[in-house]
Amino acid sequence: MRKHIIYLVTALLFLSGCESSQDMFKRQQALNVEQNEMLAEEQGVRCEMMSRTGSNRKTKVCRTIEQIKKDEEVAQNTLKRLRKPEITRDN
Numbered sequence: 001m002r003k004h005i006i007y008l009v010t011a012l013l014f015l016s017g018c019e020s021s022q023d024m025f026k027r028q029q030a031l032n033v034e035q036n037e038m039l040a041e042e043q044g045v046r047c048e049m050m051s052r053t054g055s056n057r058k059t060k061v062c063r064t065i066e067q068i069k070k071d072e073e074v075a076q077n078t079l080k081r082l083r084k085p086e087i088t089r090d091n
Helices: 002-043 065-083
Strands: 045-051 058-064
Touching: 045 065, 058 065
Parallel strands: none
Antiparallel strands: 045 058
């Protein structure tokens, strides 16, 4: 009977130790996320949820401000090129 009590106490101590280590891991993970967000803000990185064409599933996309400006410029140039009337010649 005494062995069963010792096993029970040992198991309870083991399980409580596992639970506390998971809490520490979750806190550390949350801290890392906050640090990454602060670093991103300092470096000028912006993150947003975007979905690909033809998909409803959104993913997180992070880009620097320079990348965002360059993408906007490329998109504007593409629109200008597509709107420009083309001259076709009959051969």
